[in-house]
Amino acid sequence: MATPNAAPSERTRVRRLPERATYDAEAIAAVVDAAPLAHIGFAHEGSVHVIPTAVWREGGHLYIHGAKASRLLKALVASECCVTLSLLDGLVMARSAFHHSMNYRSVVVYGRFETVDGTAAKFRSLQAFMEKLSPGRWNALRPVSDKELNATTVLRLSLAEASLKARSGGPKDDDEDMAWPVWAGVLPLSLQAGAPQTDPQSVVREAPSVPLRWG
Amino acid sequence: MATPNAAPSERTRVRRLPERATYDAEAIAAVVDAAPLAHIGFAHEGSVHVIPTAVWREGGHLYIHGAKASRLLKALVASECCVTLSLLDGLVMARSAFHHSMNYRSVVVYGRFETVDGTAAKFRSLQAFMEKLSPGRWNALRPVSDKELNATTVLRLSLAEASLKARSGGPKDDDEDMAWPVWAGVLPLSLQAGAPQTDPQSVVREAPSVPLRWG
Numbered sequence: 404m405a406t407p408n409a410a411p412s413e414r415t416r417v418r419r420l421p422e423r424a425t426y427d428a429e430a431i432a433a434v435v436d437a438a439p440l441a442h443i444g445f446a447h448e449g450s451v452h453v454i455p456t457a458v459w460r461e462g463g464h465l466y467i468h469g470a471k472a473s474r475l476l477k478a479l480v481a482s483e484c485c486v487t488l489s490l491l492d493g494l495v496m497a498r499s500a501f502h503h504s505m506n507y508r509s510v511v512v513y514g515r516f517e518t519v520d521g522t523a524a525k526f527r528s529l530q531a532f533m534e535k536l537s538p539g540r541w542n543a544l545r546p547v548s549d550k551e552l553n554a555t556t557v558l559r560l561s562l563a564e565a566s567l568k569a570r571s572g573g574p575k576d577d578d579e580d581m582a583w584p585v586w587a588g589v590l591p592l593s594l595q596a597g598a599p600q601t602d603p604q605s606v607v608r609e610a611p612s613v614p615l616r617w618g
Numbered sequence: 619m620a621t622p623n624a625a626p627s628e629r630t631r632v633r634r635l636p637e638r639a640t641y642d643a644e645a646i647a648a649v650v651d652a653a654p655l656a657h658i659g660f661a662h663e664g665s666v667h668v669i670p671t672a673v674w675r676e677g678g679h680l681y682i683h684g685a686k687a688s689r690l691l692k693a694l695v696a697s698e699c700c701v702t703l704s705l706l707d708g709l710v711m712a713r714s715a716f717h718h719s720m721n722y723r724s725v726v727v728y729g730r731f732e733t734v735d736g737t738a739a740k741f742r743s744l745q746a747f748m749e750k751l752s753p754g755r756w757n758a759l760r761p762v763s764d765k766e767l768n769a770t771t772v773l774r775l776s777l778a779e780a781s782l783k784a785r786s787g788g789p790k791d792d793d794e795d796m797a798w799p800v801w802a803g804v805l806p807l808s809l810q811a812g813a814p815q816t817d818p819q820s821v822v823r824e825a826p827s828v829p830l831r832w833g
């Protein structure tokens with residue numbers, strides 16, 4: 404397991420602004436839990452591809468899922484990849500254009516996905532995914548069928564080879580610019596849920612309280 | 619220029635759920651304009667890497683910037699890459715776990731970045747970037763210096779080889795599940811700005827009206 408200050412591998416080591424990096428497993432897990440999407444980069448048929456997909460975590464692994472027929476999922480288990488999860492936390496507005504920045508948390512993971520085999524294991528994993536999307540919803544749904552489980556591929560990737568890079572706080576301007584007459588500060592950003600849009604045919608009309616814990 | 623229904627290249631063609639795809643330049647440009655971040659995938663030193671970075675658009679090109687010393691920027695002009703921009707628009711809550719989905723807009727671009735050369739060209743590009751972040755702010759800032767321009771690399775990538783994949787609308791359940799007693803609908807999601815956090819030393823205390831036009 405990585406220690407907070409030592410990268411688990413050379414390719415994981417943050418070289419640009421290393422003071423913004425950590426390799427602490429708990430901090431990395433927290434970002435995976437807070438991110439709805441991951442971007443997966445992999446080489447296939449002579450090109451690099453980057454595909455966004457929903458992501459969740461169980462213990463020391465990051466999980467994704469998709470249709471069994473998916474070309475992406477088949478390519479992923481065949482080679483190493485890089486998975487990046489990014490949360491944009493704010494715009495940092497400085498007195499000079501040069502010192503503008505963004506506040507963010509970004510995890511980069513290297514490794515190879517492995518298939519989660521077995522109906523029971525897939526069932527438990529998909530339940531954990533739903534628990535991230537909407538806690539408690541799984542048991543209220545029409546139960547998942549064996550046919551559906553068989554049509555779904557679940558893959559997992561170890562978080563052992565991962566780094567977290569983050570920036571927070573206000574602008575860092577040059578000393579001689581501090582009195583420049585322009586507003587300086589942070590404009591916080593986060594993913595927010597709007598008013599639920601009930602399906603016209605939903606027999607239950609009252610939406611659950613907004614479950615979103617992300618961002 | 620791509621037509622809405624024909625992919626500009628084989629690797630750009632969306633194969634999974636192609637009915638969600640378009641290759642229309644205007645629709646692609648709108649997603650680039652709405653996305654604060656891009657994820658850039660490229661191969662370097664034997665691994666694929668995926669790096670998040672701020673992005674803006676001018677005409678038919680997508681732009682990024684960074685420190686002149688950046689290893690990432692040097693690697694990018696040396697090889698082809700894939701740039702993906704994803705906007706998560708909502709959680710689609712169905713009656714069965716299997717039919718849950720996400721509403722999203724996602725652009726995938728293939729190609730090679732080129733350097734924007736010349737102080738004047740870089741100046742204009744960075745001004746366009748600021749205009750995306752905060753319209754009108756550029757002229758209020760301490761003017762950019764030649765030293766700062768020289769320390770900044772600006773790269774651009776043609777949007778000619780790009781695709782857009784999107785999902786919108788409510789859940790699509792199996793006919794026999796329509797009366798299942800669980801709430802079904804869409805939980806819309808968007809990136810929202812919170813209350814501005816004025817820097818303690820900002821001589822201007824009133825934040826500009828929230829400029830965010832993204833998401």
